[in-house]
Amino acid sequence: MTDITIPNVGESVAEVTIASWMKQAGDTVKKDDPIVEIETDKASQELVAPEDGVLSEIHVAEGETVAVGTLIATMGSGAGEAPAAKGDAEVKAQTQSASSGESSGSSLDINVPNVGESVSEVTVASWMKAVGDSVAKDEPIVELETDKAAQELVAPRAGVLTEILVSEGDIATIGQTLARMGESTGSGDLPGPEASANGDEGGGLAGVPGTNVDTVPNDVRVMPAAAKIIRENDLDASKIKGTGKDGRILKADAAQALEAGTAKKSAAPAITPAVSAPAPAAPSAPATPRETGEREERVRMSRMRQTIARRLKDAQNTAAMLTTYNEADMSEIMALRSKYKEVFLQKHGVKLGFMSFFVKACVQALKEVPEVNAEIDGQDVIYKNFYDISIAVGTPKGLVVPVLRDADTLTLGGIEKGIGALGAKARDGNLSMDDMRGGTFTISNGGVYGSLMSSPILNPPQSGILGMHKIEKRPVVVNDEIVIRPMMYLALSYDHRIVDGKGAVTFLVRVKECLEDPERLLLDL
Incomplete structure (x- = not known):
């Protein structure tokens, strides 16, 4: 049973x-x-x-x-x-x-x-x-x-x-x-049903019922993601060379065959489409990998690193990406943190950081410039009437972007607790798919690593990402006097297909105003 x-x-x-x-x-x-x-x-x-x-x-x-x-x-x-x-x-x-x-x-x-x-x-x-x-x-x-x-x-x-x-x-x-x-009482030599090393029987598709890919040889297996591409584009699987284990046809193999036009079932010569096909699902190795030297080491990319590479390249290939810059005087927020840090910690159980102010400032700016909180879907624009902020987190295995849900409804304490919980799950490798799905805007803090200025890459299908940077004391002019202030460069990368230059600059100016005058966050200005 x-x-x-x-x-x-x-x-x-x-x-x-x-x-x-x-x-x-x-x-x-x-x-x-x-x-x-x-x-x-x-x-x-x-x-x-x-x-x-x-x-x-x-x-x-x-x-x-x-x-x-x-x-x-x-x-x-x-x-x-x-x-x-x-x-x-x-x-x-x-x-x-x-x-x-x-x-x-x-x-x-x-x-x-x-x-x-x-x-x-x-x-x-x-x-x-x-x-x-x-x-x-x-x-x-x-x-x-x-x-x-x-x-x-x-x-x-x-x-x-x-x-x-x-x-x-x-x-x-x-x-x-x-x-x-x-069972632990046994000898450890338990017979089991016959099974191949990859856990499926016979040829054809691995665990994909009803894929209707009838051209694949009996000794070749097609992975589910590849089968979807083959079925939707009417490809001949027998013409696709599999690069996976035991000759399996992977998603990248099917995508490359689709781009090259070499696997169409029609006998007519393949025609290169006017619009280039999406990039392969992951960076593929050359047909004959080069030999490594004595002072080199070859290590397979993890699936997470392959996905990071693919998504970043897809963002560059798809969006009309542009970056605009500004800078913010962090004096007021630093003074506010210094004044209330002990009381805040006692009440909320978490430290008052900079990120909560940035989340609040971004939500204010997104309300004024809603196209930065939108996405393109075909020939339509989908405007989001909620604010799920993705927070980029670096882990030993790569960059992950968990989502802080309904950030507009959270207090500074709620934001700090939420970010702390997501960060802990990321470090422990306990993030689920739901934790990283559905963000509307991203904040990335390169300043924790010492970055003074950078141009962040979009997190598709989002239309905007804010880059925070290192706080550094610099001479600035205030009321016609040169003074030393803790300054931070801000960078907004945006999709120019949906966000105009005016909207991008307005967004960044509103973020700057909220950071330099935190009372605006309390007054919803």
Whole structure:
């Protein structure tokens, strides 16, 4: 028997609603068949059958709300099987349990969980346990990387890691089996079902039902993102050379074939489109990598670093990006911080920093210049009537941009607490997809690293990003006198397709005014 439980659908999501059952008790289901649709406050998604069998029992009705990890259904291999005991399959990753036979105990598959609605594959960053190691319940066993963040999978129960099916650095799809666990009392040599190293059977598409890519050879696998490009552009998969492991066709391979026009199903000569295709999903290595010297080291780029590179290049290729500059006298804010820092800390439990003032100042400016808070969608402009501010945070693995929600409704204390919580999650690698999705404007503080001036790159599809810089004492003229003041250069990069020069300059002037005269923030001026 196999228990179907609610998977972890995002760190900030604690419960889901059962939207609709696509199968009924007693129905026969195939592996990867959708069986139920669940909804969160952010999105909806389908849960699929982990194996062939019969949906023997449904425990939660449509419309009910349940917590992550709740048992919602039970599957059996035949219609006459009795329900299995509940409990073992309540894990953070989607798992399936099966009898191992004889007296060696039960074997448990560790599968890739659903880590976000738009994420179809992950990279195995590192194994924290080796085959034969004993693990305790909730002990981390493997770290996974997605385009946005890294997260750890923990052991759903105590036992022994008997088999690792996906090596470090390899790519795995959602639902794919990464490893198997046995009971700690066993010998550690537990038999398991036949499976290939990448966790799927046969050729064709890896875990992508209904893709209709019928030209791919039987011994070639197409990754889900690549299959989408092939299907939508009517490409011939047999003409695409896969550069992934074992010849897999990756998203970058399909994108390059689309750009070159070499994989069209039509026999007519390929014609280069007038508008250039998007850049490949990640920087691709040359066909024959050059040899490294004795004083060089070749290290594969992490998925996060590949995504950072792709998104920054996409921003340059797509937007008509321009930067305007100004400077702000930080004397008033520094004096305000110095006067109230102890009282602020006692009341709110966090220090009063500069970022909260900048968030407030930007919200004021965005209200006056709404096009900076908008985005282009095809030939339309979408104006946002809310203010979700993305805060760029540097981590050892790269730059991440978590989002501070509804910043216009927060006090200075609420902003500082929110930024502190997001920063801690970023440093610990605990950011979820929801934490970084949907920002309307970005603030980046290069000053913490000593930058005096820079031109930040847009965070698409946003139309504006503010760059903060180092505070440095400089001579300035005030009331016809030369005085020494703590000054900061400000840089606003914006998409000139939607934001005119006047709007950009007005935005930056309003930010400057709010910083130099903080009373404006209190009076909503």
